[in-house]
Amino acid sequence: MPSVEDYLLGTDDTESVRLGVQHRLWAVQAAAIWERAVIEPGSRVLDVGCGPGYAAADIAQLIGPGGRLLGVDGSPAYVSQFEARMERLGFSHAEVRRGDVHDIASIAGDETGTFDVAYIRWVLSFSKDPDRLIEQVHKCLKPGGRVAIQDYFGYASIKLAPKNEDFQRGIAAVAEYWTEHGDLDVMGEMPRILRETGFEVREFDVVQRLARPDNQIWNWPDIFWPSFIPRVVEAGYLTRADADAFMAAWRAASESPDSFLLLPPVFEAIGVKR
Numbered sequence: 525m526p527s528v529e530d531y532l533l534g535t536d537d538t539e540s541v542r543l544g545v546q547h548r549l550w551a552v553q554a555a556a557i558w559e560r561a562v563i564e565p566g567s568r569v570l571d572v573g574c575g576p577g578y579a580a581a582d583i584a585q586l587i588g589p590g591g592r593l594l595g596v597d598g599s600p601a602y603v604s605q606f607e608a609r610m611e612r613l614g615f616s617h618a619e620v621r622r623g624d625v626h627d628i629a630s631i632a633g634d635e636t637g638t639f640d641v642a643y644i645r646w647v648l649s650f651s652k653d654p655d656r657l658i659e660q661v662h663k664c665l666k667p668g669g670r671v672a673i674q675d676y677f678g679y680a681s682i683k684l685a686p687k688n689e690d691f692q693r694g695i696a697a698v699a700e701y702w703t704e705h706g707d708l709d710v711m712g713e714m715p716r717i718l719r720e721t722g723f724e725v726r727e728f729d730v731v732q733r734l735a736r737p738d739n740q741i742w743n744w745p746d747i748f749w750p751s752f753i754p755r756v757v758e759a760g761y762l763t764r765a766d767a768d769a770f771m772a773a774w775r776a777a778s779e780s781p782d783s784f785l786l787l788p789p790v791f792e793a794i795g796v797k798r
């Protein structure tokens with residue numbers, strides 16, 4: 525059974541703040557998939573691996589007090605932050621439960637089979653058993669219910685321009701380390717998993733974004749490297765010298781008007797429960 529404790533990115537305060545910034549930087553894409561999956565006033569929504577509740581707060585606002593938002597996450601810290609956030613906002617229709625998302629049907633209890641939409645963003649790439657996770661989510665939805673997914677395929681295609689070997693060595697190490705804990709190509713399996721689990725694949729597409737140093741989205745990798753690269757070093761996938769060279773290459777790129785970064789492609793899927 526996959527463990528929640530060994531979650532790759534950790535759950536300290538820095539990571540919680542980073543998730544908030546990341547949510548802002550991807551808010552347009554999130555709102556768009558919620559609309560296409562038909563999250564509307566009164567909807568019953570499951571937020572699978574909800575983290576501290578940044579997306580959940582927006583969804584809770586969209587569905588209103590006549591709706592229901594249930595978040596599930598393995599991190600005690602994120603569960604507390606979720607609860608504090610919803611209390612501050614006065615969203616009594618939003619609840620969080622701590623547990624492993626691979627058991628989400630039993631965590632949802634009596635509500636299993638009643639949800640209109642399940643949202644899963646950047647959780648499947650940390651899963652050791654995505655087939656089981658999607659199977660469990662399928663149980664939680666009512667017939668005709670939708671699952672909306674945003675996650676990676678081809679993460680290692682991140683590329684800095686002008687080309688820089690020190691930077692690319694770091695990316696290769698990030699991908700290698702991540703692969704120990706999950707699957708950065710998980711969306712490559714998603715059409716099959718959805719179909720085999722009993723979903724009709726209504727949408728499957730990719731969002732490929734490009735960052736330049738003066739774009740807002742440059743901030744996304746810019747806040748990720750300082751928090752994640754030290755973990756990659758600690759785990760032995762990158763030497764300290766190579767990590768320093770990686771960060772030096774990144775800082776130099778950040779100062780240059782000629783740089784750009786091909787970001788990891790984020791794939792989007794909407795499945796409808798048959």
Ligand SMILES: C[S@@+](CC[C@H](N)C(=O)[O-])C[C@H]1O[C@@H](n2cnc3c(N)ncnc32)[C@H](O)[C@@H]1O
Nearest residue numbers: 573574575597598599623624625645646647650
């Ligand atoms: C990168 S964060 C994404 C959070 C949120 N979905 C978002 O888009 O902002 C991944 C989240 O999944 C949670 N998570 C990862 N594996 C889990 C598991 N097996 N069971 C429960 N939660 C898990 C982590 O605690 C973390 O909050």
